[in-house]
Amino acid sequence: MTTPAQPESAGATCESSPMVLGLPRVRYGLLVVAVVAQAATVLITWPLWQVRETPVHMPLVDLPQIPFGGWMLATLVLVLIRPRLGLAVHAASLLLAFVFDQYRTQPQFIANAVLMLATVENVGVVIVRWFLASLWLWAGTHKLISPDWFSFGSWNMVQSLHVDPEDFQMLFAYGVALGEMTVGLLAIFRPRWATVPCVLMHVGIVIFLSPLFYDHNESVIPWNLATAVIGGWVMFHSYSVRPQFRWEWITAAVLLVYPAGFYLGWVDHGIASVLYSNHLPxxxxxxxxxxxxxxxxxxxxxxxxxxxxxxxxxxxxxxxxxxxxxxxxxxxxxxxxxxxxxxxxxxxxxxxxxxxNGSETDVFGMEVESRRIRFLLARAGVKLLRREKGGVIYAVEIPPNRYRPDLLEMLAGLPNLEQINLTGCEVTDDDLKRLPLLPKLVGIGLSDTPVTNDAIETLLKQPRLMVIEYQQSNMTLDAILEFEKQRPVDE
Structure with a gap:
């Protein structure tokens, strides 16, 4: 009984074919695909590789800046002339460019270099198989456990498909996440079965990111095209299901497990396959x-x-x-x-x-708002007000016919709020207990609501609240005056 072909033999099956610079013609052709993809990615992001004033460089250690764009393209030419040496030089140059500016640590640059390995070295087929299995499995997993993906992330994408997000968002969100995970599981347990799904998925991503639909992040389009071609080839030539050698077991284990380190803050999201989940610092x-x-x-x-x-x-x-x-x-x-x-x-x-808290000599710090909360509040009919386009939300107004007590809890995601208008809402004293601590809140509108004097105790917990509009509520003027007395004088 013969044993399954080992991963190394995947490359060996082509050795009888015509050779180009020491590689079988098919593998050299795939190498060209990866090199062109990397070159296109560098050209699309050309200013990233140059010396610039803004945005500032973020070096790993303080170094005088030098341009890397031309050098990166030169190393890619070397890859085509001397594949093994060129890949080593290109990978080392890529890492050096990261040292000079960590802004460049984008996943597409890393992934394109990894794809080259599958074409240059026999063992590269094995490594890239597990690299892609990890990529797909974790890309789906990160989305599946991300509340941001199931809110504004997938909603914005579905809108670009020219369909009603109300009808298709959840189908799209679960479909994409579970689809990526399925392809990843196929790459682990039945790699050859992952060939067609790999091609379809990455070609589909290219079409989706094109100006026809989402029109976003063009720098990853070359990588996705290369992954469709090279990834499909890798899966088709991964004859063995189980790892065949100890080093392959170790490689598979490391690649499949290390992305979990993202949740402990140990692994950067760019190499942990956190793609479009929006669940980032x-x-x-x-x-x-x-x-x-x-x-x-x-x-x-x-x-x-x-x-x-x-x-x-x-x-x-x-x-x-x-x-x-x-x-x-x-x-x-x-x-x-x-x-x-x-x-x-x-x-x-x-x-x-x-x-x-600030002063005449100290800046009043502004906090990051939750994009998910903004999305959910807007979907619930809450009016979100800004002083300028792109500025923080400083006030909200909840229409009476859209009021729900849980909307008050959600305001924790808008920490820069200064004003809340609940006029006419059926808000009660107990509802106000659900209002989070808002350090910048100075005014709240409770006119024409059922609130009573008992709400004063709750509102006193807001550190900077000074104004309560209470007309036509069950609050009394005496209670409001007592509230004002209890406010710190310097407020």
Missing amino acids: EGMITTRDGADKISGWGDLHVPFPNERRLLTLYFQRSSQPGDKLHLSEPRPWLGDRYYVLGADGELVPQTREQFV
Whole structure:
């Protein structure tokens, strides 16, 4: 009885075919696909590889900046001339470019280089099989456990399909997440069965990201095309289901397990296959001129790599002493962080109370708003008010016919609120107990509501609340005057 063909023999099956620079013609052709994809990705993101003023570079160690774009393209030419040597030089250059600027640690650059390995080395077929299995399995898993994916993330995508999101959002959200997981499981247990799904999935992603539909993140389109071609070839040539050697068992185990480290803060999301789940840390910088959320795109054509260390590094390198940073963390066991930039550029941790309270000489810190909460409140008919386009939400108004007590709890996701208008709503004293602590809240409208004087005790817990509109409610003027007496004088 013969044993299944070993992974190394996948490459050997082509050895009798015509050779090009030491590689079978088919594998060299696939190498060209990967090289062209990487070159296209570098060209699309060309400013990212140059010396620039803004956004600031984020080096691993403080180094004088040098341009990398031309060099990266030169290493890709070397890959075509001397495949094995060229791939080694390209991979080393990619890592060096990351050291000079961690903004470049985007998953598409890493994945394109990994795909080249499948074409250059026989063992690369094995490694890339498990790399793709991990990629697909975890991309789906991250979405499946992300509340952000099941709210604004999938909703925005479904809108681009020119259908009613009300009817198709959940089908799309579960379909994409479970579909990715299914392809990943096939790559683990029946890799050859994953061939066609791999091709269909990645070609479908390219079509979806094109201007025909979502029109977003063009820098990943070359990678998806290369994965459709090379990934399909890898799956088709992964004859053995079970790992054949100890090193393959170890490789498979590491690649399938390490993305879980993202949830402990040990692994960057860019290499943990956290793709479009939107469940990432975010940062808001407050200066004397206002507040800006840290984001990417623009001329660089890539998102900001939202890692905790990079958000703080960007803050240190782009801000002035006295500026403040709120680092919002969706993984509750890791917790939010609040900082002020010290005189020497050092990070000075603050409590939330210290952060939000300011003075004539101290900035009043602004916090990151929850995009999911904004989405859910808007869907519930709540009016969200900003002072300027792109600014933080400073006031909300809940129409009486859309009021629900749970909407008050959701306001915790809008920590910069200054005003809440509940006029005409059937809000009760017990409902107000569900209102979260809002450190900037100064006014609340309770006119024409059933609230009574008993609500005063609850409202006194809001540290900066000064104004209660109570006309035509069951509150009395005496109770309001007593409330005002209990407010701190400096408020």
